[in-house]
Amino acid sequence: MEEKITPRFDKLGGLLPAIVQDAASGLVLMLAFMNEEAWDLTLKTREAHYFSRSRNTIWHKGDTSDHVQRVKEILLDCDADTVLLKVEQVGGAACHEGYASCFFRRLEGDGWQVVGTPVFDPKEVYKRE
Amino acid sequence: MEEKITPRFDKLGGLLPAIVQDAASGLVLMLAFMNEEAWDLTLKTREAHYFSRSRNTIWHKGDTSDHVQRVKEILLDCDADTVLLKVEQVGGAACHEGYASCFFRRLEGDGWQVVGTPVFDPKEVYKRE
Numbered sequence: 647m648e649e650k651i652t653p654r655f656d657k658l659g660g661l662l663p664a665i666v667q668d669a670a671s672g673l674v675l676m677l678a679f680m681n682e683e684a685w686d687l688t689l690k691t692r693e694a695h696y697f698s699r700s701r702n703t704i705w706h707k708g709d710t711s712d713h714v715q716r717v718k719e720i721l722l723d724c725d726a727d728t729v730l731l732k733v734e735q736v737g738g739a740a741c742h743e744g745y746a747s748c749f750f751r752r753l754e755g756d757g758w759q760v761v762g763t764p765v766f767d768p769k770e771v772y773k774r775e
Numbered sequence: 776m777e778e779k780i781t782p783r784f785d786k787l788g789g790l791l792p793a794i795v796q797d798a799a800s801g802l803v804l805m806l807a808f809m810n811e812e813a814w815d816l817t818l819k820t821r822e823a824h825y826f827s828r829s830r831n832t833i834w835h836k837g838d839t840s841d842h843v844q845r846v847k848e849i850l851l852d853c854d855a856d857t858v859l860l861k862v863e864q865v866g867g868a869a870c871h872e873g874y875a876s877c878f879f880r881r882l883e884g885d886g887w888q889v890v891g892t893p894v895f896d897p898k899e900v901y902k903r904e
Contacts, residue, residue, distance in 0.1 A: 649880070649887045657828070658787070663806055665794050672801035677792055677857040689882075699786070721878035722887055724870050728806040730878045741853050749850035749859045751778070758778045758851055 654727040655682055661697060662729060666740065669718040669732035675740035676748040678707075680729070692717045694731060711771045713737035739765035742772070783856040784811055790826060791858060795869065798847040798861035804869035805877040807836070809858070821846045823860060840900045842866035868894035871901070 653662050661679040668675055678696040680688065684704055687695040694715035698705040708714030719732035741748040744764035751758040782791050790808040797804055807825040809817065813833055816824040823844035827834040837843030848861035870877040873893035880887040 649889075650885075651880070651887050663792060665803055665806060667803055674794055674796055674803065674859055676852065677794060677806075720882040721890075722880045722882070723805065723877040724872050724874075724879070725877075728877075730803055743853050745853075748852040748854075748857075750853070751780070751851045753849040753851070756779075758780050760778075761850075 651722065651726050653685065653722060653729060657727045662727065664696065665728065665730045666694065666715065667730060667732050668735055673747050674749060675735060675746070688717060694733060708736060711737065713739065713771070737766065742768060744768045780851065780855050782814065782851060782858060786856045791856065793825065794857065794859045795823065795844065796859060796861050797864055802876050803878060804864060804875070817846060823862060837865060840866065842868065866895065871897060873897045
């Protein structure tokens, strides 16, 4: 069964949430948002593009760090309002703080415990910025 | 290192995106949103509560299907604006359409292919509604 469905950008004011998961390990790396242009660029280049809410612009992930995300698989949810990208994370870390996953804090009691070890030193990777 | 950080509900107008992952298999099940009340209820009961945008109310996942999500682990991302819940999905399926994961459609060429097999028949599970 093949279906023509367009992801719904209208439910969050033009932004589609994208969950990013490491295709090989299954580690959830991050959540980001795509506008239609970022979605089109992702399909065209097979490298993840998002919309940066803080910078209000298209964000080609890895643009300054070279740590691009090569998209291996794209899944759409039942309501067509969220996508799941399975990616190869170049450089091994998705987080700008150097961790493999942005989800590097775990709730323990009523505080957050840092789990995992940084893969890189952000000061080295982002020195071009 | 233990940190006191409050998740940021302000970045999406009072809603915090929550990625839900099966704690055992690593399968990404769904994305939902929590308001502060849903967050508090989740912490208190250790069963996932969300905010339903379509019904504009608190949504205790599994309330009508008995397929609750027992929360095993909660992780917070670098920007403190998204959480990742690792859960035990009672009944084996998170999706109201009967699939284990809401992400049951994969992009193939320019269409969506249904992948996976329904775990239950929604008409049976939701017959109380």
